Amino acid sequence: MLQKILIANRGEIAVRVIRTCRELGIGTVAVYSNLDRDALHVRMADEAYALGGETAAESYLNTDAILSAIEQSGADGVHPGYGFFSENTDFARAITDRDVTFIGPPPEAIEVMGDKISSRLAAERAGVAGVPGRSEPLTSPDEVVAFGRENGWPVAIKAAYGGGGRGMKVVAAPDDAAEAMESAAREAQAYFGRPEIYLERYLSWPRHIEMQVLADQHGNTLWLGERDCSAQRRHQKLIEESPAPDFPDEIRQAMGAAAVKVSEACGYHNAGTVEFLYQDGEFYFLEMNTRLQVEHPVTELVTGLDLVAWQIRIASGEPLDFTQADIDRRGHAIEVRINAEDPTGGRFSPSPGTLASFRPPAGPGVRLDAGYESGDTVSQYYDNLIAKLIVWAPDREAARRRMLRAIGETRITGVATTLPAHTAILSHEDFAAAAHSTKWVEDQLDLNGLTAAPSGEAAAATGEDQVPLVQRDVTAEVDGRRYSVRLWVPDLGTVAAPGRTLGRPKRAAATTVAGTGSGQVTVPMQGTIVKVLVAVGDKVEVGQSVCVLEAMKMENAVAAEKDGVVKDVRVSAGDSVGAGDVVAVIE
Ligand code: MV4
16 A cells, blocks of 8 residues: 555645545645635645746746655655646656555546547447437538538537547538638637547537546446536536436446446546537437546545545555445435636636635535635735535535525635535526536526625624624714613724734725825735725724725725824825835824
């Protein structure tokens, strides 16, 4: 068995792998970029090594830096997670050459499954069909027209060396063939560095169903069950679930057998996923992902298996100690991906920043795989997946309701998240009825009315979570009747100001920020002045807003920190300011 594993990754997946290693008594080694010096995966690992750099290319994709961390730490295995080096055969071979175990499939299997044409041919040889089409590169529009005549329209043109869905063109009629071919080849070249394209029948309302497999190095390959990942947008999966709803068991069995055949045909070992399109009771091979996937917990909750533990055991040379007949799938699991993205208007724009607060959900049937805690920063440089929320319940409807309940408990402030979009999807009657396909989120679901946070939540959260509260008794009139009201409000006079530079910021300033008490009103962070609220000569009170600063995608009121008269105003609307800049002087 491996003794010490270096996790060549970051975020939630690095944390996920560390957890299983700890349960197995295996030592853990984290690696980190300069931006991740104090990241959760680093805090959790037994030891950690700096890679240097900020971008992924400079850090998590820096082979030499990772090889040197392997050597320094004495790790005997490397878990690549997903993304980064997980499907990089040069990396796998480089570490294998050093007698360090790559916790993944053989490089030859990664290569066969690495492009559409060779993986389609491998599946075909194994007797598993792709979408009806042609496995040769496309050379003339006449071939498109002939194919359309024979198989019907529309026809799909795909990048031969592509994947993940970019560069697909749909040809509705013969006249469009030439132009579609040209643009497909152009996009294929731009995205994948190779212009080759090929043809398939176009499926108009398919579901994306993928089959999890586990294969050891002793010739045992098992299928664990499917995941339905049809709720996606622009090829980004939003929600995954298992079992696939409205999916007959004989099709599940056939798809499982097909996935095993495809895996065996490429000499696979490790955990892997075979993707299919499913429409009108038929399924078609799409591609094979030769890595652990983001959505693997859905299968773990339904089968009770720890896929990371099995990856490690298989890489250590252990055989699977159960058979196909032993696999027991129970209940229903759903996963949502909590990304730092603002889904307002259905746009999903990146929303990096510091998690001012992160209150995780809990309770029956709830699992949270997070890469961050309160106070941690989601960088614009990496994948903005904050956490995956996964629930289990005895049936789909109970799981759907449980997920809505768990989302309701989850509170994240400081960045916008995809949670409101998940609530919209999970509450929609089409999703509840499982009437959706891969086209549903983009073509049918209306997310125009979506806003980043349920109203009131952000404001409530900032008041409670950011600054100490003080009691104030005020008089209020409601419909002409006088009330004495006791309020607990942020203690604006004593708010901590800039200068807390040592250590990890525990709380990011969110809505109201104040200065140091010297009469110099300063901004605590870099941003843009949106509005100036005072002029020279104005009398101001402590706590009164002097200007509004936009920073971290939020408007922050910069408050006077003492009573007095404004002597100087040094900014105007539109000015960029840096942390510590003086915006006004009060005497
Ligand atoms: C298709 C298809 C319809 N017909 N192929 C997009 C991702 C890529 N791996 C394959 N994709 C598709 N291939 C034929 N012949 C529809 C899609 C597709 C899709 C597939 C899986 C998950 C999401 C998708 C979203 C849009 C289109």
